[in-house]
Amino acid sequence: MNETTRYKILRQREMMKGYTAEYAGAEPTDQQQKLPFPMPLKEAKGTARIALPMDFEDVVGNKGIFSLLAERESCRVYAEEEVSLKELSFLLWATQGVRRYAGKSRQVTFRNVPSAGSRHPFETYLFIRSVEGISPGIYHYLPAGHELELWEDRDDYALELTEALNGQKFAAEAPVTFVWTVLPYRTEWRYGMQAHKYMLLDAGHVCENLYLACEAAGCGTCAIGSYDQERLDELLGFAPGPSAETDCEFSVYAAPVGKKK
Numbered sequence: 001m002n003e004t005t006r007y008k009i010l011r012q013r014e015m016m017k018g019y020t021a022e023y024a025g026a027e028p029t030d031q032q033q034k035l036p037f038p039m040p041l042k043e044a045k046g047t048a049r050i051a052l053p054m055d056f057e058d059v060v061g062n063k064g065i066f067s068l069l070a071e072r073e074s075c076r077v078y079a080e081e082e083v084s085l086k087e088l089s090f091l092l093w094a095t096q097g098v099r100r101y102a103g104k105s106r107q108v109t110f111r112n113v114p115s116a117g118s119r120h121p122f123e124t125y126l127f128i129r130s131v132e133g134i135s136p137g138i139y140h141y142l143p144a145g146h147e148l149e150l151w152e153d154r155d156d157y158a159l160e161l162t163e164a165l166n167g168q169k170f171a172a173e174a175p176v177t178f179v180w181t182v183l184p185y186r187t188e189w190r191y192g193m194q195a196h197k198y199m200l201l202d203a204g205h206v207c208e209n210l211y212l213a214c215e216a217a218g219c220g221t222c223a224i225g226s227y228d229q230e231r232l233d234e235l236l237g238f239a240p241g242p243s244a245e246t247d248c249e250f251s252v253y254a255a256p257v258g259k260k261k
């Protein structure tokens with residue numbers, strides 16, 4: 001291992017740790033300095049909006065928590081069957097749905113997943129190939145109104161998505177592929193240097209909820225941590241490379257979804 005690699009590995013390890021002496025002299029976080037809070041919900045910018053159904057109780061089988069946990073597994077082969085709109089709606093609700101708001105400006109969201117400080121730094125994008133009643137394309141989830149907005153009206157992304165997911169064709173060609181991005185400032189505002197550890201932990205909760213919700217609804221999924229950062233960010237329209245902007249956004253995790261065979 002050369003010195004550069006060793007240095008990078010050590011930095012990454014440090015980033016995963018809890019508070020250490022290094023944080024003692026750190027300047028106060030932006031929240032402690034009373035800077036304005038970043039909202040945890042993006043404004044809709046897409047060309048079309050699709051209201052998602054909330055009457056999705058019937059897509060959930062009668063499985064108890066024991067069988068959901070015991071039967072959860074990564075699924076990489078899907079039935080040649082559409083995902084229904086209610087199933088997709090349920091999966092979005094389970095992973096990022098907003099239950100209630102708090103704060104004077106409703107700036108805090110409480111959702112179906114936990115998040116450090118309830119900062120909820122993620123956005124959900126969907127590459128839709130085969131979902132009942134939705135034209136193939138790239139969509140963005142709007143948790144506030146439980147809607148989808150059309151992010152990009154194109155359905156010819158299969159090759160680019162496969163390359164962006166490091167050649168994992170099964171993930172790029174699933175009926176729907178979730179990609180979660182992070183807006184790190186939402187969490188950095190409160191936690192400064194500690195934020196990055198929390199955001200990675202938060203991402204795990206989101207994907208685990210997707211696994212369990214899929215299991216309950218007869219769908220399968222597989223966490224995707226192996227992807228090409230620049231290609232995936234460019235495909236979603238986000239500038240690749242480091243950015244110090246407060247609204248900088250980049251991909252962190254993905255997961256294909258389809259009906260189980």
Ligand SMILES: Cc1cc2nc3c(=O)[nH]c(=O)nc-3n(C[C@H](O)[C@H](O)[C@H](O)COP(=O)(O)O)c2cc1C
Nearest residue numbers: 072073074075076168171207222223224225226227
């Ligand atoms: C953070 C993370 C990243 C992963 N990345 C990938 C991936 O890129 N491709 C893949 O096929 N599986 C990926 N997986 C799935 C694991 O390979 C899988 O969870 C593991 O083999 C255990 O199998 P199980 O989920 O069925 O218990 C990932 C899982 C996690 C938690």
